[in-house]
Amino acid sequence: MKNEPSRIVFALAGMGVLTGLCATPTVVAFAALTLLSAPSPAKAQEVGCSASARLLRFACAADLRDDFFTATARCIDNNNPSATCIDDAEDEFDDGREECGEVFAARLDLCEALDDATHEPPFGLAFAADFVDPTEIGVSVAPNPYFPLVAGNRWTYEDAEETIVVEVLAETKLIDGITCVTVNDIVTEDDDVIEDTDDWYAQDTDGNVWYCGEISKNYEVFDGDLPEEPELVDLEGSWKHAQEGAKAGLLLPFVPTPGDVIRQEVKYTDAEDVIEILSVTATESAPGGSCAGNCLQTADFTPLEPDALEHKFYAPGVGMIVEVKPDTGERLELMEFVGVGQ
Numbered sequence: 001m002k003n004e005p006s007r008i009v010f011a012l013a014g015m016g017v018l019t020g021l022c023a024t025p026t027v028v029a030f031a032a033l034t035l036l037s038a039p040s041p042a043k044a045q046e047v048g049c050s051a052s053a054r055l056l057r058f059a060c061a062a063d064l065r066d067d068f069f070t071a072t073a074r075c076i077d078n079n080n081p082s083a084t085c086i087d088d089a090e091d092e093f094d095d096g097r098e099e100c101g102e103v104f105a106a107r108l109d110l111c112e113a114l115d116d117a118t119h120e121p122p123f124g125l126a127f128a129a130d131f132v133d134p135t136e137i138g139v140s141v142a143p144n145p146y147f148p149l150v151a152g153n154r155w156t157y158e159d160a161e162e163t164i165v166v167e168v169l170a171e172t173k174l175i176d177g178i179t180c181v182t183v184n185d186i187v188t189e190d191d192d193v194i195e196d197t198d199d200w201y202a203q204d205t206d207g208n209v210w211y212c213g214e215i216s217k218n219y220e221v222f223d224g225d226l227p228e229e230p231e232l233v234d235l236e237g238s239w240k241h242a243q244e245g246a247k248a249g250l251l252l253p254f255v256p257t258p259g260d261v262i263r264q265e266v267k268y269t270d271a272e273d274v275i276e277i278l279s280v281t282a283t284e285s286a287p288g289g290s291c292a293g294n295c296l297q298t299a300d301f302t303p304l305e306p307d308a309l310e311h312k313f314y315a316p317g318v319g320m321i322v323e324v325k326p327d328t329g330e331r332l333e334l335m336e337f338v339g340v341g342q
Contacts, residue, residue, distance in 0.1 A: 049111035056268055060100035068093045106303035113261045123248040125177025131204050134172055134181035144209045146252045146296050146314040149181050152340040159332040163188050176242040178202050180212040192230050194219050207254030211265050213240035239267035256280055256296055272302050284313035284322045288334035291315035
């Protein structure tokens with residue numbers, strides 16, 4: 001060890017919390033963080049986007065603590081504990097601490113763009129009259145031009161590695177008094193399904209599309225398995241409005257305004273996607289669709305991945321035709337659009 005354990009570690013050790021190999025400099029930092037960094041009751045009573053961001057910063061530190069001690073527990077479940085194992089756990093903690101700081105900064109930047117507003121969407125039973133019957137979209141209700149939620153509509157996308165098929169199903173789900181339509185999203189790689197997601201969307205009487213939630217099943221193929229086939233590994237990214245604090249968001253407005261910043265979903269630490277409306281006069285093309293001077297262009301990002309940025313282009317009457325990563329130029333392109341009634 002580079003440093004001697006602090007008095008805090010000795011105190012915790014005296015309580016039987018820390019002994020032996022666990023009394024490392026990283027644990028010293030954790031102990032100090034645990035005992036000294038909890039927000040005061042006064043701070044906890046503040047409201048607003050930035051106040052939530054500050055509390056989430058503490059939550060991130062607590063998650064790091066849990067991950068570190070769990071990893072260290074695995075290391076010392078051995079008669080000859082590996083110093084490399086513990087060093088790796090400390091390295092992961094250091095990386096995580098840096099990531100917590102970056103996510104916190106990204107959340108504060110978002111809060112500034114939102115004028116520190118709380119996220120209180122007009123969604124739920126009290127607002128049910130403001131939403132349309134999704135089975136009537138494309139029949140008696142005009143669809144949102146940038147995401148026409150007409151049952152049977154299907155989009156096929158491809159990039160260098162994956163094929164994504166998105167289809168509006170003739171299925172609905174009632175979520176907190178709002179009837180949402182189910183849109184299935186299947187991602188394949190080398191003909192193996194790696195993600196199978198049911199997204200739930202609703203359209204309000206103004207034509208705006210709302211994101212109600214999703215159940216995302218993620219699969220992985222493991223070398224050496226027989227048979228070698230995709231195996232369900234997690235439901236990461238899944239959320240539903242009104243469950244575990246999750247809140248719906250506005251996916252795409254009917255009349256987008258350049259400069260607007262919109263939260264599409266909020267389930268803290270799991271789902272925090274945001275868009276900024278960049279233009280309604282953009283031009284783009286893909287094998288399955290194009291637009292000239294009338295494309296909606298958005299910047300899509302999330303505080304959970306501060307370095308990730310995508311630009312999406314939507315052709316009126318079709319939907320998204322191109323997704324591009326500005327830093328690399330990688331493109332996901334619409335290969336085919338099958339539109340009901342077209």
